[in-house]
Amino acid sequence: MVNAGTASSPQPKLVAREVSVFYGEKQAVFDVDLDIMPREVTAFIGPSGCGKSTLLRCFNRMNDLIENCRITGSMLLDGGDIAGSDVDVVQLRTRIGMVFQKPNPFPKSVYDNVAYGPRLHGVAPTRSELDELVETSLRRAGIWDEVKDRIDQPGTSLSGGQQQRLCIARAIAIRPDVLLMDEPCSALDPIATATIEELIDELKSEYTIIIVTHNMQQAARVSQRTAFLNLGRLIEFDETQKIFTNPSEPSTQDYITGRFG
Amino acid sequence: MLLSYLPLLIIALFGVGAFYASRARISAAPQRALPGLPGHYGWYGTLWTVVPAALVYAVWTIIDDQVIRNIVLSDFPELSGAAATLLYVSIENAAAGVMTDDVPMASVELLLNLENLSAAARFALVTAVSVLGFFWGWRRIRPELTARDRVETALLVALFIASIIAILTTVGIVLSLVVETFRFFQLVSPFEFFFGLEWSPQIALRDDQVAASGAFGAVPVFAGTLLITVIAMLVAGPIGLMSAIYLAEYAHPRVRAVIKPLLEILAGIPTVVYGFFAALVLAPSMRNLGVDLGLTISSESALAAGLIMGIMIIPFVSSLSDDIMTAVPMSLREGSYGLGATASETIKRVILPAATPGIVGGFMLAISRAIGETMIVVMAAGLAANLTANPFEAVTTVTVQIATLLVGDHEFDSEKTMAAFALGLTLFFVTLALNVVALRVVQKYSERYE
Numbered sequence: 001m002v003n004a005g006t007a008s009s010p011q012p013k014l015v016a017r018e019v020s021v022f023y024g025e026k027q028a029v030f031d032v033d034l035d036i037m038p039r040e041v042t043a044f045i046g047p048s049g050c051g052k053s054t055l056l057r058c059f060n061r062m063n064d065l066i067e068n069c070r071i072t073g074s075m076l077l078d079g080g081d082i083a084g085s086d087v088d089v090v091q092l093r094t095r096i097g098m099v100f101q102k103p104n105p106f107p108k109s110v111y112d113n114v115a116y117g118p119r120l121h122g123v124a125p126t127r128s129e130l131d132e133l134v135e136t137s138l139r140r141a142g143i144w145d146e147v148k149d150r151i152d153q154p155g156t157s158l159s160g161g162q163q164q165r166l167c168i169a170r171a172i173a174i175r176p177d178v179l180l181m182d183e184p185c186s187a188l189d190p191i192a193t194a195t196i197e198e199l200i201d202e203l204k205s206e207y208t209i210i211i212v213t214h215n216m217q218q219a220a221r222v223s224q225r226t227a228f229l230n231l232g233r234l235i236e237f238d239e240t241q242k243i244f245t246n247p248s249e250p251s252t253q254d255y256i257t258g259r260f261g
Numbered sequence: 262m263l264l265s266y267l268p269l270l271i272i273a274l275f276g277v278g279a280f281y282a283s284r285a286r287i288s289a290a291p292q293r294a295l296p297g298l299p300g301h302y303g304w305y306g307t308l309w310t311v312v313p314a315a316l317v318y319a320v321w322t323i324i325d326d327q328v329i330r331n332i333v334l335s336d337f338p339e340l341s342g343a344a345a346t347l348l349y350v351s352i353e354n355a356a357a358g359v360m361t362d363d364v365p366m367a368s369v370e371l372l373l374n375l376e377n378l379s380a381a382a383r384f385a386l387v388t389a390v391s392v393l394g395f396f397w398g399w400r401r402i403r404p405e406l407t408a409r410d411r412v413e414t415a416l417l418v419a420l421f422i423a424s425i426i427a428i429l430t431t432v433g434i435v436l437s438l439v440v441e442t443f444r445f446f447q448l449v450s451p452f453e454f455f456f457g458l459e460w461s462p463q464i465a466l467r468d469d470q471v472a473a474s475g476a477f478g479a480v481p482v483f484a485g486t487l488l489i490t491v492i493a494m495l496v497a498g499p500i501g502l503m504s505a506i507y508l509a510e511y512a513h514p515r516v517r518a519v520i521k522p523l524l525e526i527l528a529g530i531p532t533v534v535y536g537f538f539a540a541l542v543l544a545p546s547m548r549n550l551g552v553d554l555g556l557t558i559s560s561e562s563a564l565a566a567g568l569i570m571g572i573m574i575i576p577f578v579s580s581l582s583d584d585i586m587t588a589v590p591m592s593l594r595e596g597s598y599g600l601g602a603t604a605s606e607t608i609k610r611v612i613l614p615a616a617t618p619g620i621v622g623g624f625m626l627a628i629s630r631a632i633g634e635t636m637i638v639v640m641a642a643g644l645a646a647n648l649t650a651n652p653f654e655a656v657t658t659v660t661v662q663i664a665t666l667l668v669g670d671h672e673f674d675s676e677k678t679m680a681a682f683a684l685g686l687t688l689f690f691v692t693l694a695l696n697v698v699a700l701r702v703v704q705k706y707s708e709r710y711e
Contacts, residue, residue, distance in 0.1 A: 062598065067514070093600065094601040100595060104595070120600065154709075170596075
C-alpha cells in the first residue's frame with residue numbers, strides 16, 4: 001500500500017497519457033499523464049480554473065457536450081480506449097458514472113430518479129427486479145431510511161444533502177466501475193458534507209472514485225491519492241499522505257498551506 | 262383649433278419647468294441626508310404641476326360638448342330624440358363651413374360663440390390649475406418632504422391604473438356581449454341556438470321575400486371551427502414541436518440563429534395573404550389532386566383552410582416550445598447524459614416533461630389563433646354552414662359568420678346582427694374553458710425543475 005508503483009500493485013483502472021484539452025483556441029489542460037488505481041479514491045485539487053473539472057469530464061466524455069472542445073492524447077479504461085471518436089459513449093458512461101457539483105435530481109419521483117438509468121439500459125426488466133435494484137442503490141447511498149416512506153415524492157423536494165445522495169444512488173444503480181465526482185459537496189452544509197464523505201469512504205470498496213474538490217481537508221480525509229493541478233498542468237501526483245505532509249514541489253507546498261489559490 | 266391643444270402644450274412646458282425649478286430648490290436647500298434624490302423632488306414638482314391640470318383638461322373636454330348642445334337646443338324645446346340630433350348635426354355642419362339649408366343662423370352663431378368661449382375658458386382654467394399646482398408643490402418642497410416615497414407611490418398608482426385598463430376593457434366587452442346576447446335570446450330560443458343543426462341567418466328585409474325565416478342553430482358553425490382547428494393543430498402541433506426539438510437540442514447555434522427568425526416570419530405574414538394563397542394556389546391544386554385520385558374535394562374545403570392555418574401557427578408552437586426547452590437547466594441534461602442516455606432519450610424523458618407547461622402554453626396560443634382566425638377561412642373554406650366531419654367539404658367558422666353577419670345593411674336590432682354577439686360570447690366561453698382546463702392539466706402533470 002505504501003509503495004505505490006511496485007511490481008505487486010494492481011493494474012491501473014484508468015490511464016491518461018499526454019492528455020490535452022482545448023476549448024477552441026484556448027488550451028485548458030496540458031499533457032497530463034495519470035494512472036488511477038482501482039478501488040481507491042483519487043482527489044484532484046488545485047485553484048479555480050486549473051483544469052481539474054475539465055480533466056475529470058474527459059473520463060466519461062462529458063466534454064463532448066461542449067461546442068469547440070477538443071481532446072488529444074490517449075485515455076484507457078481497463079486497457080480499452082475511451083478517447084477515440086469511434087468509442088460508444090453511451091456504453092462508456094454506463095461504466096463511468098458521474099455526480100455533479102450541484103445536486104441535479106430529475107423533476108421526477110425518488111423512485112423514477114434511481115430507476116432512470118436501469119430503465120434506459122434494460123438492466124432490471126421486471127418490476128420486482130427494478131424495485132429491488134432501486135432499494136439496494138438507495139441503501140448503498142445511505143439514504144434509504146430517509147426516503148423509503150416518500151419514494152413517490154419528487155426528488156427535488158429533498159434537502160440538498162439528500163438530493164446529492166439520491167444522485168449518487170442514481171449513478172450506482174447502473175453498476176458502474178468508476179464514479180466521477182465533481183465537487184460533490186460544494187453546495188452542501190458541513191453535516192451533509194460529512195455524510196457524503198463517509199459514503200465515499202464506504203463506496204471505495206466497490207468503486208474506483210475520482211473526486212474533484214476545492215476543500216483540501218476533504219481531499220486529505222477521503223482520498224488515498226491526490227493530484228495537484230495548476231494552470232492546466234499536473235504538478236504533482238502521489239499518495240495523499242505524502243502530498244499533504246511532504247510534497248516534492250514547492251508550488252504544491254504553497255497551495256496546501258494556503259499561500260495561493 | 263389651436264386653442265384646444267394649446268393647454269396640453271402649456272402643461273407639458275410647465276411640467277418640464279417645474280422639474281428643474283423643484284430640483285434647483287431642493288439643491289439650494291441646506292444639504293443633509295435627504296429622503297430622496299434631487300430628481301425625486303423635481304418629479305414631485307412636475308406631478309403637482311401636470312396631473313391636476315391634465316385632469317381638469319380631460320373632464321372639461323368630455324363634458325363641454327354635451328353642455329354646449331344643451332344650451333343650443335334649449336331654443337327648440339319642442340324637438341326631442343332623433344329630430345333634435347338631426348338639427349344639432351346640421352347646425353354643427355353649418356358651423357364647420359359645410360353649407361346646409363334650413364339651418365337657424367342664430368343657433369350656428371351661438372354654437373360658434375360657445376365653442377370659442379369654452380376653449381378660451383378651458384385654456385385659462387388649465388393654465389391656472391397648472392400654476393396653482395406648481396406653487397402648491399413648490400411650497401411643500403423642503404428637506405423634510407419624503408419626495409422619494411411620494412414619487413414611488415405616484416408611479417405605483419400609474420402602474421396599477423395601466424393594469425386595470427386591460428381588465429376593465431375585457432369586462433366591458435363581456436358585458437356588451439352579454440346584453441346583446443340576452444336580447445338575441447328573447448327573439449331566438451337558446452335551445453334552438455345551442456342545439457339547432459341548421460344555420461341560415463337569412464332574415465327578410467321585406468315581408469313578402471322568399472326564404473323569409475332564418476335558422477339560428479349554431480352547431481354547424483362550431484363544428485366547422487372545431488374541424489378546421491383540429492386540422493390546423495394536426496399540422497402545427499407535430500411540425501412545430503419537432504422543429505422546436507431540433508432547434509433547442511440538435512441545431513448548431515449558427516443554424517438556430519438563422520432558422521428561428523425565419524420560422525417566426527411565418528407569424529408575421531398577414532393572414533389575408535395566407536388566405537389568397539390558400540384560395541388561389543392550394544385549394545385548386547387539391548381539387549385537381551382529388552380529381553386524379555377519384556375523390557370529391559370541394560374547391561373551398563376545410564382541409565385547405567386548415568392546412569394553411571396550420572402553417573401559419575407553427576411559430577406559436579415552435580418558438581415558445583424552443584424557448585422553454587432551452588431554459589431547461591444544463592445540469593439536468595448532464596445528469597441524463599452522465600447515466601448513458603442518448604440525446605433522444607434525454608429529450609423524451611427529461612427535457613419534454615420538464616418543458617411541458619411552456620409547450621402546452623404554446624399549443625394553447627396556437628389554438629386560440631386558429632379559433633380566432635377569420636380571413637383564411639373566408640377565402641379558403643367558404644361560407645356554407647355544412648354540418649360535416651369531411652375535411653374535403655366546405656365549412657364555415659364562428660368568426661367568419663360573425664364577420665358576415667355584421668357586414669351588411671341590417672339594422673342593429675335584427676336577429677341577424679344580434680346572433681353575432683351570441684356567437685361571440687359562446688366562443689369567448691369556449692376559449693376561456695379551454696384555457697382553464699389546460700392550466701389545470703399543466704399544474705397537475707408538469708415536472709417542475711425549480
